[in-house]
Amino acid sequence: MKVENLTKTYGGRRVLSIDNFNFEKGVIYAVLGANGSGKSTLAKLLCSLERADEMSKITDIGKVLYMPQKSYCFQMSVMKNILLGGRDEKRAKMLIERLGLTRLSASAAASLSGGESARMALARTLMSKCDMLILDEPTAAMDISSTSVSEEIIKEYARENGCCVLLITHSVKQALRVADEVIFLYEGEIAEWGEAKSVLNDPKDGRTRRFLEFYGA
């Protein structure tokens, strides 16, 4: 899976500009970067929710599943919401149980708390197989134990499907726990990328170093 000359311009302002990048199967990438650095924009372009600028090329991306930063709770039960992602009821029950939603599975999705709806949205996204899984800050609203379970489930999913995972996050520690590789975005450009531990523990790029000082990693 390859992107070449991937750019996105909103009203004359270029918010994303990636010369070229290869996404490998079976690799979990963490995408880090400040607010407005273009992380969600990259996600939206890859799942073709938004159209990239002309001349941009995205090849061999395959089937993409994507959990947006603001997931929508449809006006139906938690169980039915999750089954929108795929019909396998056994899998739905397994995900519901592990994500601690058993007691809530018959409740209206609209009545869930912020973290609960994030858990539901993650379960819904992981219901079927894909070639590329994109998760936009899936655990931002979750408590510590839900975050930890979610990370396990994401890693399992990647292992079982051999797909490529793009995990957008603001947590450097999460990137270290989950990701094989890190992509660091700065004002729409890839400032640095490489093996997670080496980039995060020993950044080469000045912009990455300054960013990581802030996060105290």
Place this chain on the structure above:
Amino acid sequence: MVLSGDSQLFQIIGVTLRMSLTSSLAALLIGVPPGILVSMYNFKGKNALIVLNRTLMGLPPVVCGLLCYMLFSGNGPLGYMKLLFTVKAMIIAQVILITPQIIGNTESYMRLICDDIRATALGLSLPKGKILLLALNESKYQIISTYLFGFSRGIAEVGAVSMVGGAIAFKTNVMTTAIMNYTNRGDFTMGVALGMILLAMSLILNCSVYLIQGKVNK
């Protein structure tokens, strides 16, 4: 007098209900799909379409009546259908008046939620048809209240229906035109009585919809 049951009164109420129920339902069926489509998809000329619809939302009923009158009158293009001064003509005029309101209401409500619905549903790689069905399901309460809005506009409207209907007794006279006629004749009691019935009907309709919504919510 209302209670004693006047055959003309029942006739007027019957025509009124037939006209406004049919016209609001037709406008709903015609107006909701384009309202949803326009809000969900981006295409060339979308903004022009929205502006055009907003203009039509402000179409004065008498202008609509005038257009329909010219269309259906003896030597008008649709004169051969002999619809002038019939309930059908009144329904058509009302559909023309109400449909833009339904499109506008649906579009402005869907605009608020359609981005999140689209991102979430596309993220689950659901097919287009399924996404539209989900969007429809998400706006069901809004559609009910849009229908009520269309109905109340239909039942209260007088300009267009009096022009194309002619307010003929026992045929095209509806409650609003009847109130005007009674008032012109100085028969205020009858006018006030009809006005009260009109309000009572609106109350009953809104109460039942409120109850239905409560049931559906559980």
